[in-house]
Amino acid sequence: MKITGAEIIVESLKNEGVEYMFGYPGGVVIPIFHQLFNAPFRFILARHEQGAIHAADGYARASGKVGVVIATSGPGATNLVTGIATANMDSVPLVVFTGQVSRDMIGNDAFQEADVTGITRPISKHNYLVQDINDLARIIKEAFHIASTGRPGPVVIDVPVDISKGTAKFVYPDKVSLRGYKPVYEGHPGQIEKACKLIEEAKRPVIYSGGGVILSNASKELRAFVKKTGIPITTTLLGLGAYPESDPLSLRMIGMHGTCYANLAVHECDLLIAVGARFDDRVTGKVSEFAPGAKVIHIDIDPSSVKKNVQVEVPIIGDCKSVLQKMNEIVKAPKIGEWVERLMKMKEKNPLTYRDSDKVIKPQYVVEKIYELTKGGAVICTEVGQNQMWAAQFFDYQEPRTFISSGGLGTMGYGFPAAIGAQLARPDKRVFDIAGDGSIQMNIQELIVAVQHRLPIIIAILNNGFLGMVRQWQELFYDKRYSNTCIGFQPDFVKLAEAYGAAGIRIEKKEDVVDAIKKALSIKDRPIILDFNVDKEENVYPMVPAGKSVKEMITVELA
Amino acid sequence: MSQHVISVRVENRAGVLARVAGLFSARGYNIDSLAVSETELDDVSVMTIVVRGDDRIIEQVKKQLNKLIDVIKISDHSPLTSVQRELVLVKINAQPSKRPEIYQLVEIFNGKIIDISKKTLTVEVTGEPEKVDNFVELVRPYAIKELIRTGRISLSKEVL
Numbered sequence: 001m002k003i004t005g006a007e008i009i010v011e012s013l014k015n016e017g018v019e020y021m022f023g024y025p026g027g028v029v030i031p032i033f034h035q036l037f038n039a040p041f042r043f044i045l046a047r048h049e050q051g052a053i054h055a056a057d058g059y060a061r062a063s064g065k066v067g068v069v070i071a072t073s074g075p076g077a078t079n080l081v082t083g084i085a086t087a088n089m090d091s092v093p094l095v096v097f098t099g100q101v102s103r104d105m106i107g108n109d110a111f112q113e114a115d116v117t118g119i120t121r122p123i124s125k126h127n128y129l130v131q132d133i134n135d136l137a138r139i140i141k142e143a144f145h146i147a148s149t150g151r152p153g154p155v156v157i158d159v160p161v162d163i164s165k166g167t168a169k170f171v172y173p174d175k176v177s178l179r180g181y182k183p184v185y186e187g188h189p190g191q192i193e194k195a196c197k198l199i200e201e202a203k204r205p206v207i208y209s210g211g212g213v214i215l216s217n218a219s220k221e222l223r224a225f226v227k228k229t230g231i232p233i234t235t236t237l238l239g240l241g242a243y244p245e246s247d248p249l250s251l252r253m254i255g256m257h258g259t260c261y262a263n264l265a266v267h268e269c270d271l272l273i274a275v276g277a278r279f280d281d282r283v284t285g286k287v288s289e290f291a292p293g294a295k296v297i298h299i300d301i302d303p304s305s306v307k308k309n310v311q312v313e314v315p316i317i318g319d320c321k322s323v324l325q326k327m328n329e330i331v332k333a334p335k336i337g338e339w340v341e342r343l344m345k346m347k348e349k350n351p352l353t354y355r356d357s358d359k360v361i362k363p364q365y366v367v368e369k370i371y372e373l374t375k376g377g378a379v380i381c382t383e384v385g386q387n388q389m390w391a392a393q394f395f396d397y398q399e400p401r402t403f404i405s406s407g408g409l410g411t412m413g414y415g416f417p418a419a420i421g422a423q424l425a426r427p428d429k430r431v432f433d434i435a436g437d438g439s440i441q442m443n444i445q446e447l448i449v450a451v452q453h454r455l456p457i458i459i460a461i462l463n464n465g466f467l468g469m470v471r472q473w474q475e476l477f478y479d480k481r482y483s484n485t486c487i488g489f490q491p492d493f494v495k496l497a498e499a500y501g502a503a504g505i506r507i508e509k510k511e512d513v514v515d516a517i518k519k520a521l522s523i524k525d526r527p528i529i530l531d532f533n534v535d536k537e538e539n540v541y542p543m544v545p546a547g548k549s550v551k552e553m554i555t556v557e558l559a
Numbered sequence: 560m561s562q563h564v565i566s567v568r569v570e571n572r573a574g575v576l577a578r579v580a581g582l583f584s585a586r587g588y589n590i591d592s593l594a595v596s597e598t599e600l601d602d603v604s605v606m607t608i609v610v611r612g613d614d615r616i617i618e619q620v621k622k623q624l625n626k627l628i629d630v631i632k633i634s635d636h637s638p639l640t641s642v643q644r645e646l647v648l649v650k651i652n653a654q655p656s657k658r659p660e661i662y663q664l665v666e667i668f669n670g671k672i673i674d675i676s677k678k679t680l681t682v683e684v685t686g687e688p689e690k691v692d693n694f695v696e697l698v699r700p701y702a703i704k705e706l707i708r709t710g711r712i713s714l715s716k717e718v719l
Contacts, residue, residue, distance in 0.1 A: 121578055122585050126628045129574070146628060180570065180631045304622035307615070 002167040005133050005159065006035040009097065012140040013041065015172045018068050020044055020059060020424055022052040026072020027112060028099035028161040036070075044424070044449065049076050051417040051446040053083025057092050058418025061404045062379060063425035064217060066148050070097040074112030077158075078119065082411055084154045085123040089408025090238060091215055093152035095143045100129065102162035116158045125153030130160065133168040138176075145176045150183030151302040152215055183301060187318030187326060195273075195297045195314045196331040202271035204339045205231045208254060208283075211238030211407065212276015212300060213320050219243070219400040221324035222275065229333050232343050234262035236277050237388075238407040241397040246376075248344065252352070255283040256544050257389040260350040263542075263550040265343050266291050274298045276320040279309040280408070281546075289549035299323045352393050353556055360535040361510050363387070363462040367394035370432060370460060373517050379404065379422050379431045383415040383439030385469035387462045389540040391434040402429075413442025416459060420446060423455040430458065430521060437463040438487055447500040450527040457527045458520045461493060464536045472539045476554075497529040506531045562591065563617050564609050564636040564643060564713050570629040571597070571604040578627055579606060588612065588620055592710030603631065607712045636713045643713040646685045648673070650705040651698055653680040661701060668694045679704055 003011070009032055013021065022044045025033045036043055046052035049071040056067030067087075071080050077098040087094045101110040117129045126146050128139045136159075143155040199205060213222050213235075219242045226233050226249055233243050234251040245252055251262040266272060272294040277283070284290040287309055295313040298306050299320055306315045316323055354364040367390050370378065376398050382388040382405040397403050404422055406414040419433040433440075440461055450457050462468075467485040474482050497504025503523050507516045507530060520528040541556045569575045576595055583590050591609040598605050610620055617635070624630050636643070653661055658680065665672060665682050668690065674681035684694045688711050695706065 117574060118577065121574075122581055131573070178628060181628045302626070304619065304626050308619060 001169070003170050004031065004035070005136055005164040005166050005168070006031040008133070008136050008168065008170050009140065009159070009164070010035045010039050011170055012137055012172055013039070013068065016066070016140075016144050019065070021068045021070060022046060022056040022059070022421070023070035024049050024052055024072070024076060026076045026099060028073045028101060029070060029076075029164070031161065031164040032070065032097070032099070032159070044420070044453070046417070046449060047445040048443065049079035050083055050413065051443050051449065053080045053094070053096065054086070054411075054414050054417035054443065055421035055446070055449075056094055057083060057087050057414075058381060058404055058421030059425045060087075060092050060094060060421070061418070062401050062422035064401065065425075066144055067092070067094045067421065068097075069094060071099070072112065073099040073101055073116070074114045077116045078114055081119060081123065084120055084156065086406050086409045086411045086414060087154040088123050088125065090211060090406065091152045092154065093147040094154035095140070095147050096154055096156045098156060098158050099164075100158045100160040103131065103160045104162070106160065116156065120156045124156050127156035127158065129158045130163050133163050133166045136163065136168070137170060137172050141173045142176050142178060146178070146181060150181070151212075184317050185301070185319040185322050187299065187316040187323035189326070191314055191316045192323065192326050193330070195316060196327055198271055198295060198297060198314060199229060199231070199273070200332045200334050202334045203336065204269045205271040205273060205334060205336065206251070206265045206269040207231050207233040207273045207275065208236070208266065208277055209233055209239045209242050209275045210236040210277025213239060213242040214400045216276065216301070216320040217400070218276070218319075218321035218324055221321050221328060224328050225324050225331070228328055229331055230336065230340065231273070231334070232265060232340060234258065234266065236280070236283055236407070237392055237405060239277065240392060240403040241400045244398045245396040246398065249340075251343065251347065253392055256285065256546070257393065257540050257542065259347075259352055260542050260553060260555060261343060261346040263544065263553060264346060266294075267550045269294045272296045274300070275324070276300060278305040284309065285544045286547055286549045350555070354538070354541070355556065357535065358510060361507065361513060361532055363390050363464070363532070363534040363538055364394045365510065366460060366462060366513055366532050366534065367391055367434065369513050369517055370434070371395040373514065373521065374430055377429065378402070379426055379429045381405065381415040381419040381422055381431065381433045383433070383435045384410045384412045385436050385439060385467070386472065386538075386540050387434050387436040387439065387468070389469075390462065412439040416440060416457075417443050417446045419457045419459075420450055420455060423450075423457050424453070430456070433457060433459045435459055435461045436468055437461055437465065437490060438467045441491075444496070447497070447502055447527060451501040454525050455527060456524045459527065459529045461529065461531050462534050463490070463493070463531055464534050464538065465490065466536060469540070471537070475537070475539070477545070493529050493531040497527075502526050503528040504531065505529070506533065508533045560611050560613055562609060562611050564607060564641070564711060565621065565624070566634045566636050566713055566715070567606040567608060567624055567630055568598065568632040569604050569606060570631065571602050572629060575604070575629045576606070578629060579608075579624065582623055582627065583610075586619070586623060588616065592708070594710035594712050596712065607710065609711050634715060636715060641713045641715045643687055643711050644685060645688045645691045645711045646683065646709045647691045647695060648681060648683055648707050649695065649698060649703055650679050650681045652678060652702040652704050654678070657701055661698065664694070664697055670694065
């Protein structure tokens, strides 16, 4: 029996066990939406395609499953571009369907036509333009496989409308056969042995763990590895949660706004064990002065990440989980008592801190209180900028997939829609979007989606009336010329919340912070905006200025 | 900065060339030449890419190419382990008085005259890229009107 292309899409998604699809309709995808009407999975109608794709991304990061998105051709598809690039940079598995004009119209500048495969080629893991309906089921199967295996990423399937309307026999393939795509999961035993030998001999080793550990669900193996070797561990921004930050061996976050002791530890180490991290410039600062005395072991599933930015003594290509399992079997603990002791002292002497005040609300104080009142059990999504860094610094992440943030691309407007996806994935958890007054306005239209689905997301706006991170750079490096970063002209966020049917609370005094968070936590049937009027010119410290080395770090004391 | 000849076998599909070319431009790698052709298999094409860079860049080029789903196999072809050829067509301004000299050159290089007009000769020469370079240099004094090269193609040598 033949069925339509649109039915093939829905049947394929059923086969993949899809729970949620995020998207927005439009002309050439009407045939697909016609079939989605009766689909057994839930459709989340965004209010902007960018909101849809960030929500799918947040869902994927919080659940570990593939996020599924659909938008129409032309503007629908181009509105997805930022979301595709965001997912690509942070290796988030997405399958993105876009409508396309019918095959005979392609290339004619038809209404709502855009070259979607051309546009998305450099920002997706892979993409397809469906040319033959008989390929459709195979392509969907391949897309889910490619998105979720190896180093995950977004895969785009551009579906011409005549393919959706055409008919073919439906057979969903059991297996994929891609001769050009065979990710390596098992690390090379010889390399693993070499690495373990280096570890045993190390005097000052540090583990540098990244988002790859979370993507490969290797948190348990990482914890076992730390326990067995006793080596101190720092994580990247996207690696937060892989290792409990309350543990003494945790050096917390590394990088531009990482802790002094993490950055110094890496600077002084003689062995750096990189696990699922890619030596991003926000981590390394000036590459030539990054971990200058260290040999490097680099475990990563993506060979192109290895030796891209730094030289590596022992590369291990493979999945973090499987490689760490193997290492845990044979590795012996090095003798590093003195080194650990020194780092523990350094940690005690240079904690993450800020100058608190009784007159104004410090943004860091708000994040600390959110941590305390949720006992660290919340899922924290962030926007991008100061809010993101404070959320990373002043919350002790305990579990993987509880910190959700656009790291690589640094996409403002990501956090709130991502929180919608995260809340759908984790109905058992309270989900926060720690936001700035700038970022939150980039996808504020999605508020109605959270209201519609009764998602009790708490949006904590650290409202300083500035585009804070850019203002901070202007203050420090551009003679305090606050060019276009003062956004004092604001909507009334409380009224805005109410207009959408959400709850809204403005907090102007420090003593009201705790009560407001408690009140928000007591609301369970709709989103809540907490508009914290915080110190306007608070900066994020410590800070290693871009392209500089650790030695040039600006600390709270120096600032 | 050394020159490398990278032979890339890819799925014979629409868009693959754009993917490979896009990768080079997006990451700032310079292509000296690129030749795309069919192979012994209907569904496989081969791209011979000549690229310049230090070892680190060449390693990245290969890894990034390998990351493309449509790339099946990559090999780095050195002149010792491969045979490499290029074809050049040169349209030379050749007054009748100069023609005997040019005929001689063409003969020495095992070339062919493939078109002739009152004022011009068009010559085809095939060979290793260095040979083609030499030929072009030698005919340059006669004023080249138009010149086109295929770019290098390369096959690995079999072990005896």
